[in-house]
Amino acid sequence: MADEFSRIATYFAPLAGIEGRGLADDAAVLTPPPGRELVLTVDQMLESVHFLPGDPPDLVARKLLRRNLSDLAAMGATPLGYLLTTALPATTPETWLAGFAHGLAQDQKIYGIKLFGGDSSATPGKISLSATLLGHVAPGAALGRNGAQPGDNIWVTGTIGDAALGLQARLGKLADPGGYLTSRSMLPTPRVGLALAGLVRAAIDISDGLVQDLGHLCAASGLRAVIRAGLIPASAQALALGPAWLESRLTGGDDYELLLAVPPGGGPALRLACGAVPVKKIGVFQPGSGVHVLDDNGGGLPLQTPGWRHFG
Amino acid sequence: MADEFSRIATYFAPLAGIEGRGLADDAAVLTPPPGRELVLTVDQMLESVHFLPGDPPDLVARKLLRRNLSDLAAMGATPLGYLLTTALPATTPETWLAGFAHGLAQDQKIYGIKLFGGDSSATPGKISLSATLLGHVAPGAALGRNGAQPGDNIWVTGTIGDAALGLQARLGKLADPGGYLTSRSMLPTPRVGLALAGLVRAAIDISDGLVQDLGHLCAASGLRAVIRAGLIPASAQALALGPAWLESRLTGGDDYELLLAVPPGGGPALRLACGAVPVKKIGVFQPGSGVHVLDDNGGGLPLQTPGWRHFG
Numbered sequence: 063m064a065d066e067f068s069r070i071a072t073y074f075a076p077l078a079g080i081e082g083r084g085l086a087d088d089a090a091v092l093t094p095p096p097g098r099e100l101v102l103t104v105d106q107m108l109e110s111v112h113f114l115p116g117d118p119p120d121l122v123a124r125k126l127l128r129r130n131l132s133d134l135a136a137m138g139a140t141p142l143g144y145l146l147t148t149a150l151p152a153t154t155p156e157t158w159l160a161g162f163a164h165g166l167a168q169d170q171k172i173y174g175i176k177l178f179g180g181d182s183s184a185t186p187g188k189i190s191l192s193a194t195l196l197g198h199v200a201p202g203a204a205l206g207r208n209g210a211q212p213g214d215n216i217w218v219t220g221t222i223g224d225a226a227l228g229l230q231a232r233l234g235k236l237a238d239p240g241g242y243l244t245s246r247s248m249l250p251t252p253r254v255g256l257a258l259a260g261l262v263r264a265a266i267d268i269s270d271g272l273v274q275d276l277g278h279l280c281a282a283s284g285l286r287a288v289i290r291a292g293l294i295p296a297s298a299q300a301l302a303l304g305p306a307w308l309e310s311r312l313t314g315g316d317d318y319e320l321l322l323a324v325p326p327g328g329g330p331a332l333r334l335a336c337g338a339v340p341v342k343k344i345g346v347f348q349p350g351s352g353v354h355v356l357d358d359n360g361g362g363l364p365l366q367t368p369g370w371r372h373f374g
Numbered sequence: 375m376a377d378e379f380s381r382i383a384t385y386f387a388p389l390a391g392i393e394g395r396g397l398a399d400d401a402a403v404l405t406p407p408p409g410r411e412l413v414l415t416v417d418q419m420l421e422s423v424h425f426l427p428g429d430p431p432d433l434v435a436r437k438l439l440r441r442n443l444s445d446l447a448a449m450g451a452t453p454l455g456y457l458l459t460t461a462l463p464a465t466t467p468e469t470w471l472a473g474f475a476h477g478l479a480q481d482q483k484i485y486g487i488k489l490f491g492g493d494s495s496a497t498p499g500k501i502s503l504s505a506t507l508l509g510h511v512a513p514g515a516a517l518g519r520n521g522a523q524p525g526d527n528i529w530v531t532g533t534i535g536d537a538a539l540g541l542q543a544r545l546g547k548l549a550d551p552g553g554y555l556t557s558r559s560m561l562p563t564p565r566v567g568l569a570l571a572g573l574v575r576a577a578i579d580i581s582d583g584l585v586q587d588l589g590h591l592c593a594a595s596g597l598r599a600v601i602r603a604g605l606i607p608a609s610a611q612a613l614a615l616g617p618a619w620l621e622s623r624l625t626g627g628d629d630y631e632l633l634l635a636v637p638p639g640g641g642p643a644l645r646l647a648c649g650a651v652p653v654k655k656i657g658v659f660q661p662g663s664g665v666h667v668l669d670d671n672g673g674g675l676p677l678q679t680p681g682w683r684h685f686g
Contacts (some may be wrong), residue, residue, distance in 0.1 A: 084517060087449065089451065101404075103402070134401060145416045183423060
């Protein structure tokens, strides 16, 4: 493998924005967008924990960015750029690094972000990666988990559970003939760019599973959530697997859809703001605590697994 | 080990500034200091690469912050706060985490920084850590590596080589009776807070070794550096080891002192700006390329190892 400095020059310097100063200084310099607040988040991806050893490196890179972009989306922020760490075994082939950098470049273009800086290291262990994403919001407009009010409706973007089912497909536990579920597991779509300010009182992205992340919203807002399993949006591919996989859809992670607390009557404006991104009402916040999932008869649905623990 | 959420609440939430929103949202929100540019850097520390398995966790935490603070110092930036990632084996004892958080708290106080956010994960491998530091500078005042001019003198803070010798002591390769060299290896002193703007034309922190990092300054500025080995400041403890360790002092890493390009005649003002931090002139920049180390007779000093590759 080429040495650290030539690898940075070959693969990462071409990805750097002007803030990154060619990746040739000790740090990046960013002029903050005037009159805006900055939003900052970091997520790591570890081989055999967050991705599998044979996963294509471009998809690993893009999922790393997209998991972080999803956190920015949950805060209502517009992405700016990122810092990256890589720890790679000495045996990592150049083709892996080239694929990884290619994936970063693809998503930089799609999401309008640039590389600001980073740190690379050799490791005697497995691949470990992290990205720190920066975005911006209007002052005071950042969404949080703690603003939901009793009577607010619970809305969700997209379809829920595809990624968890896709992981099961990749592990050989179920059939995924068209590869749709697998693709949702390997390349999520962060819901950045929705103009949610003023329409939504609280938000979270679904990374640990619908039930667990809704539980975080409830805890932060001091409320109880009541949702109906039959209303939770699912893809045709997920539904085709039958009711035996319902719990996986509700508790599996890696969806990177948004859970939103929307005041009563706010549905039409929300739909308008979300444009082509489908949104669906699945329940309501009430005084109390905890997440209560109802079946089609209005009875409580017992769940074995509250949340998501990745592969590890 | 307690689960992820209770560990965050116990050990990390108390370290968070208001920007971190109690570590209970998807991201941090920072109001940038008005009229300032932001400086951003990230560094990772991997067990068995950047620290040894038995190292005290509070010192590991502090070194993680200080390596990043040193990058901010090299840019002339004032520190603001940081985001943190931890990947810990399930066998990591609570006492390790408590010690690690205690070390973070100590250096937060010393350097006036706060935790903004982070990500924690379990890992089947060894401990891996990263910190993304944010600081600020006056617009246009960030120091870089590329501003040195022919005739500028080369200055350095502190003493050089203690950390590399301290590492050798920890590996049992040399005696360190008072433990001074070891302490310099485990807990460096980043040179933040020096008012270098206007006095210094280029800067870098010495993380990979004096010769290698001076080489980066030379390459970025398109110049040649000529330094005299006999002028390079050394601690009494390092000098006591004798001339056999000279090359280790010049090429060993982890010093986290600053290398500075100072216009002719700028020495007195530099000394004033550095106050209690010792600074010493060790050479001069000339047209050309490369780093040339002269012995006491003015002859070239041959070096076996250009730079530093940590433990790994």
